[in-house]
Amino acid sequence: MAKQVVHTVKKGETLGKIAKKYGAKDWKYIYSDPANAKFRKTRPDPNAIEPRDKIVIPPTKAMVQGKYAKDMPRMSISIDADKELVFVQQKWAYTWVEKPGVSKWTSKEKKDFHNAADKAIWARWSGKFKLTVSGASDFARAYKDTVFKVNFDIKYVSSGGHWTVTVTKVPKGSKSPTSSVDWNGQKIKLDSEDTKLKDLQGTGKKDDKQSPFAHEFGHAVGNSKHGPAAHGDEYKAGHANFADKESMMNIGNTLKKRHADHLILELNKMIKDTTWTVKSVG
């Protein structure tokens, strides 16, 4: 926790001016802080403060560190509090293979495949989770009313990826190989048919269709029964969320709060005494 800031009131200053000086959202944030209980007793009228009064300035956005980042084996997470943003990025190191009888991947096809995956993941994962913070840290106190959005991105790298991604070029309509994610081995297997949306719910509605990229990314971003969140696919009978067909990790296209469990676990390790919560998903 940062050293406590105590402000001595000067002639002509108001709580509003002091709040502005320290980057507080308003005077109430300072006046109502528990550390100013004695001050409130002395000055019950917030409009009647006097020179030489001493006021504790609680942590404000302008006063606290707002940028944090960490790189983990399977993803990197960065927090930019000024932008009210959490950014999750995975580096994907591709291996390109072909089924027998299928032409070699061209550079353009490789680029197009990555762009399609990136676009699908961005569209279905980014901006959906709305996070808030609480806790005793200066960060949590300064940003307690801030709603953070989370963006997700995959980056095409030639080596040093968080994930080794093997993509097989297959004939159109091919149902194999089976796309998969190996959480422990940090390996993803995809194929050229994964660019197509799947109508797993059978509704025929575009918004219900599932992107294979987005579903597999869901595993890679922590929805794995082998990871700390300890939950993965939901479409098998007996799973706690089997009935939630619209879920991205079931047969649908919708994110649920639980799909950020791993992210929340990791965020909660990043800033001491700061607890992150998914306020909403949408």
Added chain:
Amino acid sequence: MDGQKRRMIRRLVCYALLGLTPVLVVTTAKEISAMSAIQDTDPTSLTWTTARGRMGAPSETEDFPLMPELPEFRNALPDLAGPDAVASREIVREATWPISDTHNRTIWFQNRNDAWVYLHHFDWKNDLEF
């Protein structure tokens, strides 16, 4: 001698050296023997009844209707079962057995004349999610 049997013998020697109880050895040997039996069985000739007879009880089973598109793990089934089976939402039986410490075998059956007969199978690393 296949890998499973070699591993079993190595384990038995280790257990003997460590003085572990025979019960543990018998249980482990049974498990390995069961997994070897599954590995040695041609899945394409199996019915639901013969599969359980030869390989024991599966670790997981589920019955579900065929749909034109199924989750990745099951996505080969609609084409294999055929359009009529899909159109009538025919029920498929899915059963999974461990075939080694690292791999599972899933066999899908379809009902023909009151018998669950082989439709498809898939051997997969048990670390994978689909």
